[in-house]
Amino acid sequence: MKQGNDPQLNPTINDIARVAEVSLATVDRVLNARPGVREATVQKVNQAIADLGYVRDTAAANLARGRVYNFVFILPSNKNEFLLSLETQIEQLNAGLRHERTRLSFVHVAAFDPVALAVAIDAIDVTRVDGVAIFGPETPSVRDSVAHLKKNGVTVVSLVADIPSSERDHYIGVDNVAAGRTAAQLLGRFLGTRRGEVLVLTGSMLARDHLERRLGFDEVMGRDFPHLRVLASLEGRDDPGLIERLLPDVLSDNSDIIGIYSSAAGNEGLLRFLATEPALENPVVVAHELTPLSRNALSCGLFDAVISQDSGHLVRSAVRIMRANSDRMPINMAQERIRIDVYLKENMPPNAVPNWEANP
């Protein structure tokens, strides 16, 4: 129904060719910056493009090329819920994108290990891969490896934790300093007039996201809630067992803990500890990432709030951005901005969101 009989049709390369008085092939060469065109001709064509307001039809171009996008995600080999969720999202999106000429895959790298990450990046086959999304620490060797990818025309985006000093094309993730500030504000306001100590559970200060969250958290705590004493970070390295072992010591040293900020992937260890050790008198807990475990903790009141980032959005954004970059197309930044989600038990999304829904 409803064919495209509108008068204002977009100009095509045929129009460009006619106006510039050259052939289709020449227009194509100019469009794709291929060599072998006289400078004067290039000018003519570009003039026509500008005059007509031409915009290339990417769908048609990809059809003609038989192009297949190949994107690789490099993720920490850590097995926590957030990572699992990211992997699931990648797999599901990959299935959905089979028919849109896009292939996604991921590889694992030891967590918090810059050398291993650099090695993994260097192992990327730049002749077959169009884009790489990296979730890992920022170090000089990583920067060099990123530079190598860029030199070979591979699009690079950082995921979850930024690598700002590198030549990565984009960062896809939340503003972690702001996330830390938000956690502090929630914790402080929920605690109201209570006085006591606040425990911060983190992963590793090598991870930029963890560091930034702590920064933002301390800033707001110091400014708005000076009556609360924030303890030194407990570095759990996202390891549930380690966290469970470390927590009792902290507790015995500080008996007056009324608030906990679980700023990294330590929810599992924390919850296991809380379950066995009801010594704490109803602390206010703010954690990160909405997962089955944290959903459950929210529901039963063990967690009071969860700061989160949508793993589906992260993966879709990464893919859209890598694709746009490969096609030299503009990016809708408003769509790609990853929100700092705040969840109370009241606004948790329904648990079983069916991923793909068929249509009549």
Place this chain on the structure above:
Amino acid sequence: MKQGNDPQLNPTINDIARVAEVSLATVDRVLNARPGVREATVQKVNQAIADLGYVRDTAAANLARGRVYNFVFILPSNKNEFLLSLETQIEQLNAGLRHERTRLSFVHVAAFDPVALAVAIDAIDVTRVDGVAIFGPETPSVRDSVAHLKKNGVTVVSLVADIPSSERDHYIGVDNVAAGRTAAQLLGRFLGTRRGEVLVLTGSMLARDHLERRLGFDEVMGRDFPHLRVLASLEGRDDPGLIERLLPDVLSDNSDIIGIYSSAAGNEGLLRFLATEPALENPVVVAHELTPLSRNALSCGLFDAVISQDSGHLVRSAVRIMRANSDRMPINMAQERIRIDVYLKENMPPNAVPNWEANP
């Protein structure tokens, strides 16, 4: 770079034609459910489609058809910030979609006026429009008009406020009951141990979204914060002037207001009132929709939290869903679920998000 030389190419209609031993034209007829094919042939083709796991390449199909999607948004003519933001999003997305064969437009209808809405729906030219997104009240006449659209093959989605009793294909917006619950939880926890009255500012009980928010709000207030007395709703009909005039009366009748839930588009009137009337002693205020005004109120502490829904996401979702519906393609529900955003001043997104960013 990186051509598609992968061995696992998706099957095309050529493959179907070959396997089913018919011509391309016949395959096409079956695919598009066009008449004039013997039942036996239809079976053969469908068998081949199933055997090969064929999925149609929508991009190629649209290219061949020269198809243009035509979608219309029907919006209340109310001039509040949220509506303006929706309109801006529609215009911007329309500009971005010019080269993706999609045309968006919107029409206005008197707010809270079911008859006017039904008239506007009936005025839609079903021969030129592929999909309609409706933001308006749910009444029998509206349901009938929706049914008429559906009967003529037009995709219909409800936006912001659902019309569940109608034949609309999808609802695009937040769970407003949950949004109300969330507001109550935030207000209650932020108030801590304070005791007093809570004022609820709404638009019209004719609007399903407003009604549902109030429902959710009362539920949590009654359950978790029985020490707070919730006053009857003040119906502001989203009219700043009216709200500003009504508020002083409410205040003189109830001197002990310590919390305000601005559940509809009444922020402007409320803020104008708060500016002139500092009689209230620092009430906790939870409002709806992140807009320039509410951002500012959050920044300076006039609002404590804002519940929001992303207007860009609403519009993009509506378009994606209407497009998928027109193409009979599956929908990624996880992507289309509209989140109940909670904003404190700490996690507000940066103000000036440039919409489109060019690429090298």
Place this chain on the structure above:
DNA sequence: GTGAAAGCGCTAACAA
């Protein structure tokens, strides 16, 4: 009922 062939906007051989 069915098929052959042209063409959507673009790319990529191969010629010239």
Place this chain on the structure above:
DNA sequence: TTGTTAGCGCTTTCAC
């Protein structure tokens, strides 16, 4: 350096 042409996967006339 430039142009001609076939063809990507699909739709659509127009014959048969």
